[in-house]
Amino acid sequence: MIEVQNLVKMYGDHTAVDHLSFRIEKGHIYGLLGPNGAGKSTTMNIMTGYLGATEGKVLIQGHDILKEPELAKKSIGYLPEQPPVYMDMTVREYLQFAAELKKIPKKEREKQMNDVIRMTGIREVENRLIQNLSKGYRQRVGLAQAILGFPEVIILDEPTVGLDPKQIIEIRELIRKLSKKHTIILSSHILAEIREVCDYIMIISRGKLVASDTPENLENRLKSSRHIELQAKAPVTRVQEILKEVSGIKKVDYRKDNNLMTTAQIETRNAKDIREEIFTAFARNNQPLTTLSLSQTTLEEVFLELTQGKYTASLAEQEIRDDGKEEVTGDGSDL
Numbered sequence: 001m002i003e004v005q006n007l008v009k010m011y012g013d014h015t016a017v018d019h020l021s022f023r024i025e026k027g028h029i030y031g032l033l034g035p036n037g038a039g040k041s042t043t044m045n046i047m048t049g050y051l052g053a054t055e056g057k058v059l060i061q062g063h064d065i066l067k068e069p070e071l072a073k074k075s076i077g078y079l080p081e082q083p084p085v086y087m088d089m090t091v092r093e094y095l096q097f098a099a100e101l102k103k104i105p106k107k108e109r110e111k112q113m114n115d116v117i118r119m120t121g122i123r124e125v126e127n128r129l130i131q132n133l134s135k136g137y138r139q140r141v142g143l144a145q146a147i148l149g150f151p152e153v154i155i156l157d158e159p160t161v162g163l164d165p166k167q168i169i170e171i172r173e174l175i176r177k178l179s180k181k182h183t184i185i186l187s188s189h190i191l192a193e194i195r196e197v198c199d200y201i202m203i204i205s206r207g208k209l210v211a212s213d214t215p216e217n218l219e220n221r222l223k224s225s226r227h228i229e230l231q232a233k234a235p236v237t238r239v240q241e242i243l244k245e246v247s248g249i250k251k252v253d254y255r256k257d258n259n260l261m262t263t264a265q266i267e268t269r270n271a272k273d274i275r276e277e278i279f280t281a282f283a284r285n286n287q288p289l290t291t292l293s294l295s296q297t298t299l300e301e302v303f304l305e306l307t308q309g310k311y312t313a314s315l316a317e318q319e320i321r322d323d324g325k326e327e328v329t330g331d332g333s334d335l
């Protein structure tokens, strides 16, 4: 349906989009997620023909957005980061103007305008000048304009930015409703926002696509570095001795909580859940455990890992810490 092929956008010598390729298939809500400045708006502006690319191309239903803009744009509706609303028009005048630009047949215009006005909840402001509307209403007018013509794909750049919580919920509901008949692509720098509405996430960092999958699969990606945490009423050396009897351990990070308690963060080989083996080893040694738990990877960790490498950094830590203050380098503990 949409194919983005090897897209590059340079602003002077700054690379805003760096060899980006992805495909959009019918019937999903795609989320383009990335920190500020990652290149989301630039990508969306190129996809919708607002901006030319330095390299690469965008095909919409097989039509090149630059070479056949009219045919390509027929299938897309776009809400840019700054809604393209004309301040000195009333809402209705502006939608009339947008309907003409979109070449919606005259006899369908009134009905379509009334439909989008109802769907976006702007009936009570339809005869007001856009300059007198609040940010939330202007955003909805921009959204109404994007939906007008009911294109197959609706592209929304940060659609809820600047809205109050009630408006955010309303816009999300509208996006979900629209997704029954339209393919939606929306961008956000907020993970919660994307997770809430999207069934497919594309994570972009420094202009590059670093991951593209369902939220569940993304969470599973880092399961290979799953942790088991245990706490035992014993000194670090005793916990080390017992864990030497357990196979399948890749790495252990020890922390001495006080003279009697030790916490160990265990990374296992192939993300295997070896809690039973650990429990049995401690029982065999007559050593009570106060905690034994499995820590699951969250989407936040995946996002941070892919955009900043933070999670990797935390996994690399291999020290024994005394009350979290004094850091003592351990023996590697790579059992």
Ligand SMILES: Nc1ncnc2c1ncn2[C@@H]1O[C@H](COP(=O)(O)OP(=O)(O)OP(=O)(O)O)[C@@H](O)[C@H]1O
Pocket: 011, 014, 015, 016, 034, 035, 036, 037, 038, 039, 040, 041, 042, 043, 081, 189
């Ligand atoms: N017209 C421009 N001229 C020069 N640099 C630009 C221009 N537009 C964007 N950039 C730069 O390109 C990079 C990508 O910007 P872009 O707006 O696409 O990111 P974004 O992911 O949409 O971020 P945000 O969420 O902050 O809008 C940033 O470093 C930005 O400063």
